[in-house]
Amino acid sequence: MLSAIGLDEVQESAYRTLVGLGAAEVSDLAHRLTLREEEAVRTLRRLERRGLAAQSSARPGRWVAAPPAVALGALLTQQRHELEQAELAAALLAQEYQAEAAEPAVHDLVEVVTGSSAVAHRFLQLQLGASREVCALVTGSPTTVTGAENDAEERAATRGVRYRVVIERDVLSGPSGITELTAALGRDEQVRVVDRVPTKLVVADSTLAMVPLTRRTSEPAALVVHASGLLESLMGLFESVWRDALPLRLGTGGAPYEDRPEGPDGTDLEILSLLLAGLTDASVAKQLDLGLRTVQRRVKRLMDLTGVSTRLQLGWHAYELGWVAREDRRAGRL
Structure with missing residues (x-):
């Protein structure tokens, strides 16, 4: 869990054990962690460098855990700062790359x-x-x-x-x-x-x-x-x-x-023709005695049917598929 701030499993176990005990002798800690005393000392030294543990001034050979809220809070703050710096560097590199790629060879x-x-x-x-x-x-x-x-x-x-x-x-x-x-x-x-x-x-x-x-x-x-x-x-x-x-x-x-959707029905074709003639959705609804949402829902279905994302594309496909007359090729906006 604490690997995000740079602790390996042994170091995390040692710190958790110290936190649980408050303080411990090297021999006791080594026994609890099933480590040799030399390995336990090296682990404690690494925790000391990170500000997570310290030797007792009153009893040599005894180690004390630093308060987690203070010690881990400082490490997390440092980690966030480093991440912010990395994000800034990434953003600058992206800008540099985009500038170089503006007119690539x-x-x-x-x-x-x-x-x-x-x-x-x-x-x-x-x-x-x-x-x-x-x-x-x-x-x-x-x-x-x-x-x-x-x-x-x-x-x-x-x-x-x-x-x-x-x-x-x-x-x-x-x-x-x-x-x-x-x-x-x-x-x-x-x-x-x-x-x-x-x-x-x-x-x-x-x-x-x-x-x-x-x-x-x-x-x-x-x-x-x-x-x-x-x-x-x-x-x-x-x-x-x-x-x-x-x-x-x-x-x-x-x-x-x-899903094999059916083609447009007569009402769909009337809606398309009126929209291509320049009428608004509201005007089409009034003209055909339909609800505004019904018109919009039918237009959305036709867009899904043709696989397009804009009404302008729908107008083009309506002509290409023969859904509307071709006398006037200047399709209005849908």
Whole structure:
């Protein structure tokens, strides 16, 4: 418990014993800790240097515990100060890195990682470094990253990182596919399924991506892509696959199932047409004799159906999918 302030198990046990006794002879302490007297003395000296113990001035060879509230409080204060300094240094380094990366050289936009452990480490590092969102395309044949992946996802999800994942349908038939997907959906990850994904891919915060370079028969290697036109293309690839994939949900039995949402009904199409004509939500509700919340709920469902995050994107997809007439290509804002 006290390892956070630099004490090992023996030192912590010695201090706890001293606190419980108030004071003790070296021989008594050594006996209680099952240590040789020389080891007990070395341990007490280390505690003394940390201000946790002191020799009795009245009885040589007897050691006294320093009050925990005072001694540990001082160490914790020092630890906090050191952490604050480390955070400041990290922030300064991040600023320096961003300044250097503002206009990176072409060869700095990508990096090649080779070897199973290096690829796995970089993959986990990319997830743990995300602060907003992780997007991934997953095939039915993972080769390098296995056990630690779930732990990384749990830790990222705990920090509020959103996950959007598209998996190949083969993943559902894998030995642990259903178990892992159930856990992912239980963490409120958004998971969709398609017959095949074009490539494995993971993108963190739309600023860093990772794609494989080799096949199963070769030594694992991956390309890490930093902010660039290539990264934008990879993110566009993900969004395209995400838009066409079917959402996975948790069924009543706790197992994932494919949610196949129906297309828009007549009322949905009327709402879209009026919004594209420039009417507000309130005006549309009044025009169609609907509640305002009903209109907003239907628009949200259409956005989920098309896999978009803005109404402007919904307008574009409404035209592309033929949900609204194409006579006037100048779509108004939704």
